[in-house]
Amino acid sequence: MKQTALSVSVEDLKVPYNQLVTIAIPSAFALLFHLAVQYREPYSHHFLIGLASTLTALTVVLHDEWKITHSAAFSVALSMFGVFTVTIFTSMAIYRVFFHPLRNIPGLLSCKLSMWSWPITDWFGTRQYKIQDMHKNLGDVVRIGPREVSCSDPSALTAIYGPTGAGAKTVRGPWYGAQSMIPHVHSLQNEPTLPEHNRRRRDWDPAFSTKALSGYHENIYRNADMLLDQIEKLSKKGPFDLKESLLCFGFDMMGELGFARSFGTLKDGKTSHVVHLVELGVRAINTIGNVPYLAHIMRFLPSPIQAFESWLEAAVKWRMSKQGEREFVDADIFAFLLGEEGKQRRKLDKRELQQDCMLVVVAGSDTTSNALAFCLYELARQPRLVEMIREELEVHFPNGAKPENFDVLRDDAPLLNACLHEVLRLWPPVPSGLQRTTTTEMTLPNGNSSVVVPPNTVVSTHTWTMHRDPRNFHKPNNFLPERWINEPKSKREVHNAKAWSPFGFGTTSCIGKNLAYMEMRLVLAQFIMRFDFTMEPADAQDFRDSIRDQFVSAAGQMICSVSPRHQW
Numbered sequence: 001m002k003q004t005a006l007s008v009s010v011e012d013l014k015v016p017y018n019q020l021v022t023i024a025i026p027s028a029f030a031l032l033f034h035l036a037v038q039y040r041e042p043y044s045h046h047f048l049i050g051l052a053s054t055l056t057a058l059t060v061v062l063h064d065e066w067k068i069t070h071s072a073a074f075s076v077a078l079s080m081f082g083v084f085t086v087t088i089f090t091s092m093a094i095y096r097v098f099f100h101p102l103r104n105i106p107g108l109l110s111c112k113l114s115m116w117s118w119p120i121t122d123w124f125g126t127r128q129y130k131i132q133d134m135h136k137n138l139g140d141v142v143r144i145g146p147r148e149v150s151c152s153d154p155s156a157l158t159a160i161y162g163p164t165g166a167g168a169k170t171v172r173g174p175w176y177g178a179q180s181m182i183p184h185v186h187s188l189q190n191e192p193t194l195p196e197h198n199r200r201r202r203d204w205d206p207a208f209s210t211k212a213l214s215g216y217h218e219n220i221y222r223n224a225d226m227l228l229d230q231i232e233k234l235s236k237k238g239p240f241d242l243k244e245s246l247l248c249f250g251f252d253m254m255g256e257l258g259f260a261r262s263f264g265t266l267k268d269g270k271t272s273h274v275v276h277l278v279e280l281g282v283r284a285i286n287t288i289g290n291v292p293y294l295a296h297i298m299r300f301l302p303s304p305i306q307a308f309e310s311w312l313e314a315a316v317k318w319r320m321s322k323q324g325e326r327e328f329v330d331a332d333i334f335a336f337l338l339g340e341e342g343k344q345r346r347k348l349d350k351r352e353l354q355q356d357c358m359l360v361v362v363a364g365s366d367t368t369s370n371a372l373a374f375c376l377y378e379l380a381r382q383p384r385l386v387e388m389i390r391e392e393l394e395v396h397f398p399n400g401a402k403p404e405n406f407d408v409l410r411d412d413a414p415l416l417n418a419c420l421h422e423v424l425r426l427w428p429p430v431p432s433g434l435q436r437t438t439t440t441e442m443t444l445p446n447g448n449s450s451v452v453v454p455p456n457t458v459v460s461t462h463t464w465t466m467h468r469d470p471r472n473f474h475k476p477n478n479f480l481p482e483r484w485i486n487e488p489k490s491k492r493e494v495h496n497a498k499a500w501s502p503f504g505f506g507t508t509s510c511i512g513k514n515l516a517y518m519e520m521r522l523v524l525a526q527f528i529m530r531f532d533f534t535m536e537p538a539d540a541q542d543f544r545d546s547i548r549d550q551f552v553s554a555a556g557q558m559i560c561s562v563s564p565r566h567q568w
């Protein structure tokens with residue numbers, strides 16, 4: 001009877017017994033090795049698949065020497081590879097679901113088995129909803145990856161990001177490694193260990209000191225004026241995408257303050273290809289951040305990531321060639337990072353500067369402009385609230401004149417500031433968790449009990465869930481700025497300010513918080529005083545539906561009707 005390729009017996013093939021043993025022994029060892037190390041070495045299966053491929057290739061290459069036919073060698077190789085990989089994946093699946101130290105923590109089966117469901121979720125930007133649903137249905141501590149847990153109890157902020165205990169010993173999670181693009185080259189945000197991060201952060205701090213921030217006033221005023229003038233111009237043609245104008249403001253600000261170079265988008269009246277490149281690059285990097293080894297492969301293939309990297313390289317080269325030339329600002333952030341200003345404790349290499357360049361552009365632009373867009377989206381639907389803010393601000397804008405010193409907006413405009421706190425609660429620009437990897441056992445609060453996770457577990461708190469949890473804020477899905485001003489009237493009006501963490505927590509929290517507030521206050525106050533604005537319900541719904549979680553939030557068009565107020 002004619003044998004089919006895959007049903008040949010060893011005897012038929014005449015594969016020498018010794019050669020089979022040569023293949024079988026390392027395979028058996030490989031599997032045992034995998035079973036033994038898969039928790040401590042979560043990527044061991046990649047090494048083993050590589051080994052299987054090598055053995056398979058060897059079988060094919062050596063078929064002459066082993067005196068078996070080419071097709072028989074191919075069949076053996078294929079069967080062996082199949083058996084090998086199926087065994088590894090079965091062993092992985094069984095281990096992850098039934099024997100893993102996190103096996104008792106509830107989670108979706110797809111998450112327990114692998115990280116591969118996340119790239120799809122992240123490409124479509126629905127991570128915040130998926131994790132929120134898991135917390136709603138399964139509890140405060142849920143398993144969102146084979147070795148990853150998310151916590152929605154606010155006291156976990158101290159446990160995970162706090163300066164003492166197990167939190168102080170954590171390192172950045174695997175997502176940050178993928179952001180680095182170049183292995184072992186990090187931005188401040190991706191620096192894996194806390195001591196090294198803290199050393200670097202000391203070089204950044206002077207760029208965000210009170211003195212430095214007052215040096216940025218002129219830039220913020222000028223760019224805010226350009227933004228408002230551009231809005232006035234666009235408003236004459238009918239409803240337009242207000243979010244795009246706010247994005248231009250965010251990018252131009254960070255270009256000037258970051259490395260003394262404006263992106264010039266406010267002048268041109270539209271976002272440039274660089275802005276789109278950054279957005280696409282960030283979306284791609286975030287998507288594959290779940291599977292960090294993919295990021296390092298993608299770097300070598302033509303992709304938005306590669307194009308983004310080339311742009312960063314050119315931007316840093318340009319800035320280094322302009323040492324001492326200060327067109328826009330006395331001392332930009334890069335002046336401190338390059339050691340032109342202040343005392344530099346650690347000289348950064350060119351590739352680290354590129355990573356920091358990405359951090360400045362991404363962390364400082366999208367976050368602030370999105371927060372402003374979300375705030376105006378909420379206010380467009382609450383004209384009474386807008387009137388109340390105007391009443392509050394009238395004193396600072398007598399007869400439409402601008403205040404001489406915008407610090408009054410910080411010190412004497414509680415409702416304006418409450419709107420910003422509230423929008424950062426309801427629509428946090430960084431909605432999901434900030435991964436940390438434990439290096440020692442960590443106890444995570446879980447309602448009235450707690451959960452202990454072992455070293456090498458990836459942990460995070462889920463900002464979106466905590467901000468919209470009725471146990472932390474009453475009517476959590478409503479935009480109610482008054483909650484930040486008035487004392488709760490009854491026990492039912494829960495207000496747990498400790499759950500509010502849009503800027504992260506601890507020593508790695510946002511360095512740009514004060515700068516962001518300065519920009520947002522200035523733009524919001526002037527916009528409200530200068531314009532009336534509305535959104536059609538359908539446009540408002542479209543905007544809301546377009547909001548995506550791409551580590552930093554992203555959103556589609558925000559079509560608004562804006563008209564200058566005659567009093568202004």
Ligand code: HEM
Binds near residue numbers: 365368434503509513
């Ligand atoms: C509303 C606006 C903003 C929000 C909500 C926000 C949020 C955050 C969050 C959540 C983190 C922690 C990230 C982590 O642990 O991985 C962070 C870090 C950071 N942010 Fe912001 N950010 C904002 C504006 C800005 C601005 C204007 C800048 C100016 C450049 C900035 C620069 C940074 C930097 C450099 C870090 C890294 C800090 C470190 O690792 O030590 N951010 N931000």
